[in-house]
Amino acid sequence: MIEDLEMRELFRIESGEHLQLLEEGLLHLEKTPQTVAIIEELFREAHSLKGASRMLALEDIETVAHRFEDLLGEAKSGRRKLTQQAINVMYRCVDSMARLAEEAVSGEKSGVEVGEILAALELQETQEDAEKAREEGDSEESAEEPEGEEDPSSCGADVEPAPAAGAIAAVSPCLHLPASARLDSFSIDTIRVETRKLDQLMTLAGELTVAKHRVARRCTDMDGLADAWERIATTLCLKARRDTELEQWTSEFSTLLDQVKRSTSDDNSRLETVSGAIEEAILEVRLLPLSTIFNSLPRMVRDLSLEQGKTVQTIVEGGETCADKRVLEELKSPLIHIVRNAVDHGFELPAERAEFGKPRNGTISIRAYRTAENIVVEVQDDGRGLDLEAVRRAARKSGRREEELADMTDDQLRGLIFASGFSTSPFISDLSGRGVGLDVVHTNVERLKGTVTVESTPGNGCTLKIALPLTLATGRVLIVAARGVSYALPVEYVRKSYQLDLGSIFSIDGRDAVHSEGQTVAVARLSDLLSFARTDFLHEAPLPEEEGAGEAKSPCLIINSGGGRRFALLVDELLDEQEIVLKPQSSLLKHIPGISGATILGSGDVCMILNPPELGAALRQDGLAQTAVAEHERKKTVLVAEDSLTTRTQMKRILEGFGYEVTTAVDGLDALAKLGSGSFDALVSDITMPNMDGLALTQKVRQNRKYGELPIILVTMLSKDEDKRRGMEAGANAYITKPAFDQKLLFETMRRLI
Template sequence: MELSKEELKEMMAIFKVESEEHLKDLNKGLLKLEETPGSRELLDELFRTAHSIKGAARMMGFSKIETIAHKIEDGFGLLRKGSISLTPEDFDVVYEGVDIISQIIERISTEGTDQDIDVAAISEKLEKMVQSKETVVGKVAEGKDESKKVKTTEEAEPAAITTIDDELKNQEISKPMPQPVAESTYQETSQEKTETGSRGTVAEDAIIRVSTKRLDDLMNQVSELITTRIKSQQRLIDIKKIVELCDEWTQQAERLKSFREKVFNRVAAIESSGNNGSFNAAGKSALSAMDLKTFISFYDAAVDKTTKLLDLLNNLYDKHNEDNMRTSVITGDIQDNLRIIRLMPISTIFDLYPRMVRDIAKGQNKKVKFEIYGADTRVDKKILEELKDPLIHLLRNSIDHGVETPIERVEVGKNPEGTISIRAGYIGNMVQIEVSDDGRGIDTDRIAQMAVKKGYIKAEQIEDVSKSDLISLIFHSGFSTAKIITDLSGRGVGLDVVKANIERIKGTIETDSEKGKGSKFILKIPLTLATTHVLIVDVGTDYYSLPIDYVERTVRLTEEEIVSTGQNPFIMVDEKPVPVYKLEEVLGNPRQRLKNKGLLKAAAAVKTGQHLTKIETNKFPAVVLSSLGRRVAFLVDKLLDEQEVVVKNLGNQLKRVKNVAGSTVLGDGRISLILNPNDLIKSVQGSGTKFVFRERRTRDLVKKRVLVVDDSITTRTLEKNILESAGYHVTTATNGLEGYQKLSEGGFDIVVSDVEMPMMTGFEFAEKVRKESKFQEIPFILCTSLESEKDKRKGIEVGANAYIVKGSFDQSNLLETIEKLL
């Protein structure tokens, strides 16, 4: 029966999830196999996993995946026979096969076809590997046969022959194939034991697959429910206010009862004295006892009705409060359960890194032991998605900049194998992730040299800069201490992106490093982004929300507590000075005036450094925010309330707004902006250092002249077109000798050269250029197809500033590298 489009789409989704799990298992298993080559149990597991991928691909009709998986399966099948193992080259081939299967699956799921992916080369590599193993196995088998010849065979029983397929079938009968794990949840299931003769096994808890999109939609609906609950709480407060007003009125009415009796008795006495119907001084008829009695009757009736109304309101308040509390509990339970479902083990992304670390370290001829701790720590799915790339950057940084080569490590008395670890755990309502290495540490002297060279600070000021401030420079865009720019690092792009991404999810990043002993990057992120606890403050006519995690304390200041010494005014907190600013001015809203007149005068004093007179003294509310060891106090009009709120983003058009992290709807329907404490502190303190950063302007690059040297006319033309489109003046040469002659004529700002050229190679060209004192400072880029670490080291030795591999050539990399070097 032919499947419909919807059924095919559903089957593809299931196949993708299952295959990704299997590929993850293959990568993990291969890494373990490199450490323990002879593990039969591990080989059995890898064999079954490859077989599962092959079978699923065959059912779906994906012949390319089936072919690759089948050859990998054959390889593991031979390894299970013993006496042989995979060489490092064999592992590379299998890893390549796994990567291509992953590429095919991704291409089919996004574009519906894999026609443009050629698997002939990898199939040939895998086939050669299998054939070489078959040859070895055959020779081993022959040797065993010769050694086991028997004298007679008359009584010998025929040996049972079990093929690989038979063995696989037996294993599959005894052990179910692994099922794909639901993308949205992590559950452990147990299978009940059944007695003999029972119909079968019934699972206590069934597991169903739910798309993460549906969970996201459900979470958004729960968020709306929470917003409605907050509004309901506000209505409850309104009812309470009405009850209090009615109660005050009835109390006043009670106090009037005694006065009412006195007036009535006096009027009755006047009437009994014969003055009934008399006129007062104004000539008007006086109030009679009958009129007063009628008024009192109406008054008593009004009081009685008000009392009944008050009883009804009190009852309504109690019932509404009871319902609201029940709704809050249920809503909270739903929210907590959904949040738990959305929480995924951080191993979801941690498991991707061992293979990456292995490949990068191998490419750099470094030995790295990779350790993972706290992989079962659970984090919201959205946060996991945002964490993946920053952690990749940090790990690449640890391998490239941190861990030394085996020779370098031995020279300083270290184990030739470096260690990189990543660990996760909970700290309060935050998750802390640490990426550490035992490498060379951060070279603050090198950072200081680069800071002076780039003009961030004067040489004579560098002694006054703290170690932490110097280290903070590695997070500045475009800053790098790499001796040479490569495709992996040195472009100054990476750690600045890490910091921006972490701050976008309301997190922080700190660095701890000791030269010669290693470095540690510490990330602190919230468990979830759906809700947060905030302190609501009133500034003028608007309410703003400040995340509680960053609020160190709230204070009410007197005039004497605001100290001005000619610089920024400050207050003393824990015997340490904390600068103080007006929040309204930091937010750039000068028309919005604080309502507290005393506060206005205090704020003016803060701004001008003037002192207040005693008559103007008042208690002025302020919030002390703290982030990464930096504290700032902000003056506000009122401190209103602390509550949990639903975080709303500002839409695609306003993804990044200075000082703003999001928005929320308060109980009274007001929109409150959730402020970004990190941005607020930066706004008033800048970088917090003595460094001065200047943005590079495009027009500064327009007049720069580039010399492009390459013997390939195609490459020369391509690079020339790219650079001229970016506004550079370009001159070309066909080899190193011609390039040197043109460079000697003068006028060039940078050189881009190939390596393998006739007459004079790029290495020889660069070395000759560096020997000339007049060319010592001219930036030199090698752009070549040679990608080995040996060639890159050669590039460093001859004095190149950057090394770009053509195999991974990207025109943006070339332009970024040139811009950085200029």
């Protein structure tokens, strides 16, 4: 039985949740045995239960959970088929862990013998191996006994007749326990308020906050109405000075309006006070100190380090920091995995540390603190640090392409350790090597709308930082506008905002970029990243480049998208900063990249909440196809042959406005010379020019096989059908007449031909 009363209660709650999820997963797995996602989810739950059991020295649960992981690992790798009988065994493992968990909580003997469980599992494996060997036997042996008449319990002469579906219970009566028996064994000795119910209360409090903002707006409207009436009443009285009845009416109405105004203001103040008190009270009920989970970590570190022949001391700071109960519950499992990973992978053996000039005793520091928006937990060790070469090797082993790895920054490489199945350990042990631990960390933190980052210096240790929101019901957002639509951007992702001079945008590797705080970051419009290309049903705000040259600025946000990455986001307008209620993501928005949910603003308008990490990923993957086309076009170089200086200059400006790089030539001969000395993606030429006209230039170009596919566009004053025919015969791809010249037509022609 767990001696610590607080830890006993926490383990009762946590083990119940893990076991319930294991049962639900097995139900799904029974229907679709080869579903990798379900197997991985079961893997994570079993791994977390094993870690919690290990921390509390519950060796029996740890052993069964570890064997349960083995079964799933063999199924995932294809070494074992998840037959109905194998799933039955897994059910019985879960039942046994449930009885053992009840024993740890209540102190009543469970009657579970772990040795018998392992023996039953080995018997199951022996039966499956024998069955596999029988299926692979020669045809003569299989022909001696007609198909379908073999005793299903037979597994070879040297093996005892194996039980089928329910016979394993005969080997160990405690393996299979009905769910009703497990429920009966749990007594209700405390009253527990579910987090879900507190979430509902918090959501209602958030709705009250929205209502408060709307009432505040109505108060402002009332002030404006009162001012307007005062002006109207004054004007009426001046025009009808002798009309005492009108003066009386206006005076009475003014008095009534003033009373309503004061009452509304008083009601608004009262509503603001009450809603704030309710929200604080609910938050207070949900808050628990982080020492609740910190207190058991030093013992776990001690036991793990002794097992591996290491000496590691633990320093805990900030245990008095309080966090939302759900945040605390979800943080426990990631924290255990991080600490276990640090002890196993991070610290060298004492002799090795002495060789490097380090103290023989390692130190792991666990620190918590609270910011204005987040609860932050840092786990820092002074071990060997993260070996990026080992990460690269493991990434190659897991199927990552060499080109992809070569383009990754150090921060991106470090981020790979959170991928499912990723491990740098060369072997699998009961402590590590399965590639599950840090995947659990990433999954849990992401589910909480938090972030996890890793910093490491080779030879000097590693720091993992988890940042979680204070509450999961409300959040602070920046309201921005793009193409006439308002969006909510969580403020914790915004590094800074400023007015960007669009002339400072430059191109690098075919992408737009800007300088920010000494770094080069990619830049994109929010409307482009969200793929909302059609906006003809909206009132579009004018784009900055459509305005005058002196107004070529745009609001710009520097966004932290996770993993040490940043990007710049251009929006049309910065509208407001608000506290909002975070609504669950609806099925309509689930498959829209860059959107994490929706909310209702104080004005009553529905507003979509942006997901900055997904926006950053879309930008790295070239986002919208239209954006990719634009980037592709910006890299193209066009040669313009025109003898008129005015027309040449105007054509150059137009094409540069489309995003092309433009080189000009004064006639056909000049163009032919420049074409041979450079690389161009298209040729735009007039026909009537001195020295060599456009038709002769086109013919000369087409005679060179090197330019056989070069698009040639003739732009000329000659508009007769005969002139067009001659242009086509010379080898031009398009013919545009200047009398009917249209910039849009030129742009569409260029885009189609290149």
